[in-house]
Every structure is written in structure tokens, then in C-alpha cells.
Amino acid sequence: MERTHIVFPPKLRLYNLTILVLFCISASPSCATLSFNFYAISCPPAEFMVRNSVRSATSDDPSIPGKLLRLLFHDCFVEGCDASVLLQGNGTERTDPANTSLGGFSVIDSAKRVLEVFCPGTVSCADILALAARDAVEISWKQAGGPAIQIPTGRRDGLVSAASNVRPNIIDTSFTLDEMIKFFSSKGLSLNDLVILSGAHTIGSAHCSAFSDRFQQDSKGNLTLIDSSLDSTYAAELTKQCPAGASSSITVNNDPATAFQFDNQYYRNLLAHKGLFQSDSVLLKDERTKKQVEILANDQDGFFESWAQSFLKLTSVGVKADDEGEIRRSCSVTNG
Incomplete structure (x- = not known):
């Protein structure tokens, strides 16, 4: 060739x-x-x-x-x-x-x-x-x-x-930041790539089982947050979309705001404590990644430029x- x-x-x-x-x-x-x-x-x-x-x-x-x-x-x-x-x-x-x-x-x-x-x-x-x-x-x-x-x-x-x-x-969606860093490093990808490529969750969907362990709802509809980093109002919305006993085939949009648009809304969601997965929320909780999340949430052009670089590596x-x-x-x- x-x-x-x-x-x-x-x-x-x-x-x-x-x-x-x-x-x-x-x-x-x-x-x-x-x-x-x-x-x-x-x-x-x-x-x-x-x-x-x-x-x-x-x-x-x-x-x-x-x-x-x-x-x-x-x-x-x-x-x-x-x-x-x-x-x-x-x-x-x-x-x-x-x-x-x-x-x-x-x-x-x-x-x-x-x-x-x-x-x-x-x-x-x-x-x-x-x-x-x-x-x-x-x-x-x-x-x-x-x-x-x-x-x-x-x-x-x-x-x-x-x-x-x-x-x-x-x-796994339950991974800690340290576990994800180790994983990305094994693929030759950096901490910066981890934060940028996580932005892929600005589109797509997930089955309820991927995040249902972050909260629970009793028979009377009372919500109990297991993961306190998740916004309670958002958790309540998720329980409506994923009620107990619902079909395992039900999916929820990763991004509740602009589900079909590739943008920096993912990072804005994190700031509002509306990251769908635990592995999303840890990016805001950890000081090693929090600042980058805040920057990307306010700079879509910067996210796009960084995405081009990290996607090339991926x-x-x-x-x-x-x-x-x-x-x-x-x-x-x-x-x-």
C-alpha cells in the first residue's frame, strides 16, 4: 500500500x-x-x-x-x-x-x-x-x-x-479515579486524556443497571441517596425513568440536557452534580481533575480542541x- x-x-x-x-x-x-x-x-x-x-x-x-x-x-x-x-x-x-x-x-x-x-x-x-x-x-x-x-x-x-x-x-462505571488513571495509563493515555475522553458521555445512553446503585426507592416512592454526590432532584427523575421492576432493556440519556448534541454540556452537568455515573462524578470530587472540569464547562472551543488531540491518541x-x-x-x- x-x-x-x-x-x-x-x-x-x-x-x-x-x-x-x-x-x-x-x-x-x-x-x-x-x-x-x-x-x-x-x-x-x-x-x-x-x-x-x-x-x-x-x-x-x-x-x-x-x-x-x-x-x-x-x-x-x-x-x-x-x-x-x-x-x-x-x-x-x-x-x-x-x-x-x-x-x-x-x-x-x-x-x-x-x-x-x-x-x-x-x-x-x-x-x-x-x-x-x-x-x-x-x-x-x-x-x-x-x-x-x-x-x-x-x-x-x-x-x-x-x-x-x-x-x-x-x-466499570463504579471505578474510582485512581482505578481509571491506572487503566488509561496502561493504554498510553494521560490524566488529561481521561477527563477529555470522558466527555464522550455528552451523547449516548446507558441501561439503568449502570447507575441504579447510586440511589434507592422504597415502595412508597421515598428516595434515598446512596451516593451523596448526586443531585437529589436528578436522582428522582432517574427513578421515574428506571422504576423498580422495570425492564432491563430501558435506557436513559447520558446527558439530560442536550442528549443528541456533542458539546461541553457534560462538564456543566458535572458542576450541577448531574453526572450519570459514579465514574463521572469523581471527576468533580477529586482535586486532580476538578479544575479541568470547571474550565471545560465554560469553554466549548477549548473542549473541542482538546477532544481532537485526545481522540487522535485514542x-x-x-x-x-x-x-x-x-x-x-x-x-x-x-x-x-
Whole structure:
């Protein structure tokens, strides 16, 4: 495959190059094989086709961006950004309970089918997923979206997908800040990246079981806060959406204010003690992260700029290159 010159968008040009080079050297040697405009010759319309698939799906279902972003996190944190989460079969990552609620697979499959027609055997599922998540942030349903950023491509698809690798590599919503710091550090990501990437919770939704242990309600409707860091009025609203005995399939928007818009409302919610998860609320409670939360809550442009940098690092975690992987013909199975 060709290696073309690196082209960056205005403003992010030099900074993105610096971030990418430093991250590749320190945490992901294979990342050095990634490049901007990787498909410039082999499949020029690749990014357009992925973006079109995301836009089309989002116009029908506003929850798609949140699903795609979550799908990327669950992929990159397990085996690296190699589309291993897309593989189907007994004992694969998708079979672990932590992943059974993932969505957005049909969007990736749709983009892959189109690309296989125009550029067969060329664009990896790992790149499609990374690009789709990138586009999901920018494309928001009937509202202003998030930042438009450029990420390098050239990832190859992994050959290994094991359910046993999921739990040790996924953050639980009950994690303490120290546990999250240790986890992010193991992926080559900093405390700053932790706070910025937590902002992904400005879109998406969660099942009631992910936060129901923060409060309880008796048969008379009386509310008792177990986690005092949670706003009582917000907790009362959550109990109405997640009543005792309700179906386990019920979901609640991560952001109660601007559910389908990628913005800095997440940090404003934290200041109002309306972080949905315990792992959100700890960012405000701990002095190591509180100041950054306050800054981001009042500076959306600053959040967008920081997001571009941290997202670039996220999508470069543990990438496969050369004989480490393949270009799958179908995202759900290896070429075998």
C-alpha cells in the first residue's frame, strides 16, 4: 500500500503531527505506519463513503452517534483499534455481557459493503470504525455537532477476539479515579486524556443497571441517596425513568440536557452534580481533575480542541500493521 505525504487541516496541522509522533514513539510503535491521506490513491472516496453511511443512519436514528462512539472505545481498549469487537462467533468479544448492549454494527457493515464494491480488499474495518466514530461526533441529529477533525488511517484488522479479554480492559462505571488513571495509563493515555475522553458521555445512553446503585426507592416512592454526590432532584427523575421492576432493556440519556448534541454540556452537568455515573462524578470530587472540569464547562472551543488531540491518541492505541492483521472482506468474520 502506498504512503502519501501527510496533509493536515488548518489550525490542527502542526499540533496533530506533534501529538501523533510523540504518542507513536511512546506507546504504539505500529502507529508509525498510519498516515493522513492513506487511501488517497487506493480508494479516494473512502472517507466520504463512511461519512455518508453515518449521516444516513443518523438521520433515521439520532442514537447512532453515541452508539458508534461507544463501539470505538470498546474496540480500542481491547486488543487495540483493530475491529476485534466486530467479530462474531462463540467466545468473541461481542459475547461478553459488557458488550452485548453495544450498537452501531449495521452502520459499519453498510459502509464496508459499499467500499467492497468500489475498492475491494482495500479499506480495513478498523479504519471504517475509527472514521465512523470521528464522523459521529461531527454529525449530530438536527443540531450543531462537534468538532471536524482529521485522523490518520492505515489500521489493519485484528485476528484475535476473545471474551476473556474484555472485562480486564473495560472501565466499570463504579471505578474510582485512581482505578481509571491506572487503566488509561496502561493504554498510553494521560490524566488529561481521561477527563477529555470522558466527555464522550455528552451523547449516548446507558441501561439503568449502570447507575441504579447510586440511589434507592422504597415502595412508597421515598428516595434515598446512596451516593451523596448526586443531585437529589436528578436522582428522582432517574427513578421515574428506571422504576423498580422495570425492564432491563430501558435506557436513559447520558446527558439530560442536550442528549443528541456533542458539546461541553457534560462538564456543566458535572458542576450541577448531574453526572450519570459514579465514574463521572469523581471527576468533580477529586482535586486532580476538578479544575479541568470547571474550565471545560465554560469553554466549548477549548473542549473541542482538546477532544481532537485526545481522540487522535485514542484511535492510535494498539493499532495493527503489516503482518499483524489483515483487511477483512466482511467485518464480522476473519478472512480465514
